[in-house]
Amino acid sequence: MKKLKVIGVLALLVLVLTKCQKAADFPADKYDDRLSGGFATVFDITSHAFSNMFPGMATYDQEVHAFGDAAFNKSFVTAPAPINSGLGTIFNNTSCISCHHNDGIGLPTAGELQSSLLVRISLPGTDAHGGPVAVPGYGLQLQDKAVFGKVPECKVNITYDYQTYSFADGETYNLRAPTYTLTNLYTAISGSYMLSPRLAPPMFGLGLLEAVPESEIVAFADPNDANGDGIKGKANYVWDVTTQSRQLGRFGWKANTASILTQVAAAYNQDIGITNRIFPVESSYGQSQYDGLKDDPELPDSTLNAVKFYATTLAVPARRDVTDADTKRGELLFKQANCVGCHKQTLTTGVNVAFPPLSNQVIHPYTDLLVHDMGPGLADNRPDFGAGPQDWRTASLWGIGLFQKVNNPGYYLHDGRARTITEAIMWHGGEAAASKNYFAKLSKADRDSMLKFLNSL
Amino acid sequence: MKNTILALSCIAVLGLSSCSKSNNSTPTNTDGTAEAQVITDFVNVVANPNYIDIQTNASKLNDAVKTLVATPTQANLLATRQAWKDTRAAWESCEGFLFGPVEDNSYDPTMDDWPVNKVDLDALIASNNPLSVSDITTLETTLKGFHAIEYIIFGVGSTKKAADITAREKVYLTSLTESLYNTTTDLRNSWDPKSGNFSNDVLTAGKGSKTYATRQAFFTVLVGSMTAICEEVGTGKMQDPYAARDSTLDESSFSHNSTTDFKNNITGVLNVYLCKYNGVSGSTSLSTLVAAKNAALDNKIKTQINTAIASFSTITLTYEKAIYDQRAQILATQAAIATLQTTLNVDLQAFIKANIKD
Numbered sequence: 102m103k104k105l106k107v108i109g110v111l112a113l114l115v116l117v118l119t120k121c122q123k124a125a126d127f128p129a130d131k132y133d134d135r136l137s138g139g140f141a142t143v144f145d146i147t148s149h150a151f152s153n154m155f156p157g158m159a160t161y162d163q164e165v166h167a168f169g170d171a172a173f174n175k176s177f178v179t180a181p182a183p184i185n186s187g188l189g190t191i192f193n194n195t196s197c198i199s200c201h202h203n204d205g206i207g208l209p210t211a212g213e214l215q216s217s218l219l220v221r222i223s224l225p226g227t228d229a230h231g232g233p234v235a236v237p238g239y240g241l242q243l244q245d246k247a248v249f250g251k252v253p254e255c256k257v258n259i260t261y262d263y264q265t266y267s268f269a270d271g272e273t274y275n276l277r278a279p280t281y282t283l284t285n286l287y288t289a290i291s292g293s294y295m296l297s298p299r300l301a302p303p304m305f306g307l308g309l310l311e312a313v314p315e316s317e318i319v320a321f322a323d324p325n326d327a328n329g330d331g332i333k334g335k336a337n338y339v340w341d342v343t344t345q346s347r348q349l350g351r352f353g354w355k356a357n358t359a360s361i362l363t364q365v366a367a368a369y370n371q372d373i374g375i376t377n378r379i380f381p382v383e384s385s386y387g388q389s390q391y392d393g394l395k396d397d398p399e400l401p402d403s404t405l406n407a408v409k410f411y412a413t414t415l416a417v418p419a420r421r422d423v424t425d426a427d428t429k430r431g432e433l434l435f436k437q438a439n440c441v442g443c444h445k446q447t448l449t450t451g452v453n454v455a456f457p458p459l460s461n462q463v464i465h466p467y468t469d470l471l472v473h474d475m476g477p478g479l480a481d482n483r484p485d486f487g488a489g490p491q492d493w494r495t496a497s498l499w500g501i502g503l504f505q506k507v508n509n510p511g512y513y514l515h516d517g518r519a520r521t522i523t524e525a526i527m528w529h530g531g532e533a534a535a536s537k538n539y540f541a542k543l544s545k546a547d548r549d550s551m552l553k554f555l556n557s558l
Numbered sequence: 559m560k561n562t563i564l565a566l567s568c569i570a571v572l573g574l575s576s577c578s579k580s581n582n583s584t585p586t587n588t589d590g591t592a593e594a595q596v597i598t599d600f601v602n603v604v605a606n607p608n609y610i611d612i613q614t615n616a617s618k619l620n621d622a623v624k625t626l627v628a629t630p631t632q633a634n635l636l637a638t639r640q641a642w643k644d645t646r647a648a649w650e651s652c653e654g655f656l657f658g659p660v661e662d663n664s665y666d667p668t669m670d671d672w673p674v675n676k677v678d679l680d681a682l683i684a685s686n687n688p689l690s691v692s693d694i695t696t697l698e699t700t701l702k703g704f705h706a707i708e709y710i711i712f713g714v715g716s717t718k719k720a721a722d723i724t725a726r727e728k729v730y731l732t733s734l735t736e737s738l739y740n741t742t743t744d745l746r747n748s749w750d751p752k753s754g755n756f757s758n759d760v761l762t763a764g765k766g767s768k769t770y771a772t773r774q775a776f777f778t779v780l781v782g783s784m785t786a787i788c789e790e791v792g793t794g795k796m797q798d799p800y801a802a803r804d805s806t807l808d809e810s811s812f813s814h815n816s817t818t819d820f821k822n823n824i825t826g827v828l829n830v831y832l833c834k835y836n837g838v839s840g841s842t843s844l845s846t847l848v849a850a851k852n853a854a855l856d857n858k859i860k861t862q863i864n865t866a867i868a869s870f871s872t873i874t875l876t877y878e879k880a881i882y883d884q885r886a887q888i889l890a891t892q893a894a895i896a897t898l899q900t901t902l903n904v905d906l907q908a909f910i911k912a913n914i915k916d
């Protein structure tokens with residue numbers, strides 16, 4: 102009997118707890134506004150705010166995360182070497198951390214030691230899977246560095262045209278429009294080619310975004326603008342090399358990558374020149390830089406999996422100043438400007454049997470994970486599967502108020518052209534033009550409130 | 559970057575904060591005089607003097623190399639090695655407070671990346687490529703800094719002789735040490751009140767600092783950096799070669815200086831906690847602050863730091879040999895560091911949150 106009683110109490114406890122945790126049964130106003138990542142939120146406002154693992158993980162998971170963390174920090178060297186062997190032969194940087202400084206956004210320079218900008222390249226048209234067409238001798242990404250004795254594919258030159266504008270009240274802001282040109286091409290490219298610069302994005306919260314059900318994301322799409330708000334949004338279905346199938350793209354500035362695993366494996370292969378089980382062929386294969394070594398895959402599978410797990414389990418920093426009146430007013434204005442038409446405040450993750458901490462989390466990433474036409478000002482004019490010439494994936498905004506803290510001074514947008522959040526807003530166009538104009542017409546006090554809100558994320 | 563224990567303690571915070579809306583009472587402000595003095599003393603007694611030492615020692619290393627190049631005797635090689643070790647010691651102790659420009663401006667990887675890209679380094683030396691200081695600037699970080707210098711002056715297994723150093727190596731070595739000196743100068747200047755003046759960001763924490771909105775924020779970062787180096791030494795630098803039984807994974811394997819490196823890292827933690835550097839003590843330290851309110855915690859921290867530092871003396875072989883023959887001693891030292899790490903990250907951080915309110 103006693104045993105039954107205990108079981109009874111335990112069952113009741115389970116019931117109660119389950120009820121509490123069911124997202125749908127828990128009223129929205131009972132959530133703590135600070136918990137941007139649900140249970141996977143951390144309270145850290147230091148320069149390491151993006152570098153914390155999910156709270157409460159099992160010891161074993163912590164070990165795997167730590168192993169992935171160590172691998173993320175490791176510099177690769179030229180083969181053959183006893184450790185971290187296989188750099189390049191052509192590459193963009195020597196370790197993950199050298200682009201993703203402090204697990205955050207990087208420096209918008211190319212070819213320098215701490216540079217975090219890479220440039221994609223392709224020919225007009227689409228390949229067999231509907232993706233961009235590789236450039237013979239270059240592939241789909243330019244590697245602007247090389248190990249000793251090999252030639253980098255090119256040098257990427259960035260120049261800016263600076264223009265000062267002012268709001269109606271006289272406050273000025275400066276937009277710098279970048280131009281990307283290539284010099285020192287190691288071999289000629291015949292015909293016209295398209296370039297797309299991409300800055301290393303922050304690493305945290307990715308596991309949660311991957312755990313959002315596809316149906317929830319696709320439901321945001323409004324390809325014919327049925328509600329007439331000027332915002333369309335479309336899902337970018339891409340060819341996923343890992344699963345050898347068409348999948349919803351979620352990651353990358355144009356949502357051209359379906360999963361964290363594919364993203365990590367592609368970055369090892371393309372950015373550092375480290376072959377792995379997903380991408381076992383050197384990026385320089387078929388080119389004069391190819392090393393011809395029989396050392397592929399260079400990355401142990403355990404390392405690939407651990408770094409994938411690391412990227413999956415970096416926690417989201419909590420919001421600050423959520424009860425502040427200006428912050429609240431800014432949030433209201435953010436909604437009134439219909440920024441939330443794309444920057445969706447709340448998503449809910451699905452059930453993840455393999456890794457329960459990702460399950461049923463109410464999160465506030467401020468993205469719909471769809472691609473939108475952002476107008477000619479931001480356009481790279483290089484289609485990427487379903488993402489058109491002017492399309493970019495809605496950037497998540499969680500943690501944006503900490504960019505300056507983590508990556509002093511902080512850069513914004515796909516190529517880091519914006520140096521402040523105001524500049525980033527004023528670069529918006531296309532489907533976001535109306536929201537940008539709304540912001541531009543606000544009084545200084547109201548603009549400051551909206552910025553205060555954004556800085557609280 | 560990892561933060562295991564922070565993660566654990568966050569569950570508690572999360573659990574509490576999600577149960578009910580936070581209604582913390584307004585914290586009572588102490589006058590903060592002692593806290594201000596701890597910050598002032600940290601800046602003036604520990605941080606700046608330590609950065610000055612790295613620069614001074616790097617300058618001596620560069621001088622020693624010039625002497626070695628002019629007169630390549632074994633005595634001059636030994637003097638150069640000693641100068642490298644001295645510079646290294648100052649650098650390792652400042653890793654007890656690895657925040658600010660050293661991190662933001664990537665001075666750390668520029669000076670101390672690892673492993674050395676041996677294939678490229680050997681090829682570079684064998685080539686006719688220019689090796690001036692400005693050429694060094696553009697080299698990947700695995701081809702310069704402490705460990706590239708170490709490779710040239712010690713060689714694999716510390717077998718290098720003065721007579722073995724080639725003409726090209728001499729040119730490279732001279733530029734490498736000058737380049738290292740330049741980076742240490744940049745690092746020193748970044749804190750120098752007459753230059754970058756990051757000192758002021760720290761000194762004005764909570765009083766207008768653009769980096770630290772509150773003093774509590776600064777102390778959290780300070781203790782966080784002490785914790786981080788414990789973790790890096792205990793679970794990274796010591797663990798990797800130990801677990802793999804592979805001495806090529808030792809950070810300073812050419813010089814057999816790894817154990818000294820580790821010990822100096824933890825000495826850096828002691829320096830910060832006691833506000834003490836090179837025999838000079840500040841008037842008020844983190845220890846003073848803790849002792850005033852929680853003498854038991856202060857004693858616990860001091861004992862644990864000293865235990866961890868003392869534990870290194872049980873590793874009597876080079877670390878390259880100890881990973882095979884003194885595994886118990888390594889394990890015990892790691893355990894002492896782990897204990898300290900937990901105390902800093904849990905107890906001391908909790909103390910900061912509870913007692914530093916401005």
